[in-house]
Amino acid sequence: MSTVGNSTNIFWQECPVGRLERQKLLNQKGCVVWITGLSGSGKSTLACSVNRELYSRGKLSYILDGDNLRHGLNKDLGFKAEDRTENIRRVGEVAKLFADAGLICIASLISPYRKDRDACRAMLPASNFIEVFMNMPLELCEARDAKGLYKLARAGKIKGFTGIDDPYEQPLNCEIEIKQNDGICPAPSAMAGQVVSYLEDKGYLHDN
Ligand SMILES: Nc1ncnc2c1ncn2[C@@H]1O[C@H](COP(=O)(O)OS(=O)(=O)O)[C@@H](OP(=O)(O)O)[C@H]1O
Ligand SMILES: Nc1ncnc2c1ncn2[C@@H]1O[C@H](COP(=O)(O)OP(=O)(O)O)[C@@H](O)[C@H]1O
Secondary structure, eight states, X not given: OOEETTEESOOOOOOSSOHHHHHHHHTSOOEEEEEEOOTTSSHHHHHHXXXXXXXXXXXXXXXXXXXXXXXXXXXXXXXXXXXXXXXXXXXXXXXXXXXXXXXXXXXXXXXXXXXXXXXXXHHSOTTXXXXXXXXXXXXXXXXXXXXXXXXXXXXXXXXXXXXXXXXXXXOSSOSEEEEOBTTBOOOHHHHHHHHHHHHHHTTTTSOO
């Protein structure tokens, strides 16, 4: 195709070393583990724990954390709905590249809108988008308030804070749900175990 978006006269370039060769080299399959949930629900903690566990098994993963990407790639974006949508779109595209590189890409963003997450899912071949929902109650996230942002949002000093005066749409069909058991949040290693077991069961930790 020679017209894509606003670009004309452009052509897709193929390279002889492809995804399958890279996966063989790494003995794993590229995919995207997309962690969504409220601020303070434990997304970054889970991402780091999965990353560490995979590393200990000799598997290459890379974390795309919303907070970190907003320091660079997405520093022109704020938190209004269009900016969040563009934030998720860009991270979805980058995650797709990492998965094509053969890595297990762990994206950790609030990603509050279902349609934005679904658009990222649609960018990837079927089943290579693994949506993980941090299903933690707002009360727990707010009680943690690791960055003091809920306090500022309650005081009206931050407007449009997810869960307070901005929406969060829960996934309807996620692959993995992390939730409290009898009111207790599982330890980070247990949460990571749930994700790594899924990857193992679905064959992502081997290339064939
Ligand atoms: N208004 C508002 N709403 C929600 N979050 C806010 C806001 N302002 C700043 N922050 C901080 O930004 C982090 C979320 O960035 P994300 O890129 O993950 O957000 S989004 O997916 O585009 O909604 C989020 O980080 P986490 O706490 O790690 O989720 C907050 O620290
Ligand atoms: N499973 C857990 N058990 C106990 N504390 C946790 C757990 N997961 C996260 N936390 C704590 O909750 C706070 C918010 O976690 P974080 O990973 O930064 O959330 P998010 O990335 O969703 O904002 C941190 O202080 C973190 O140490």
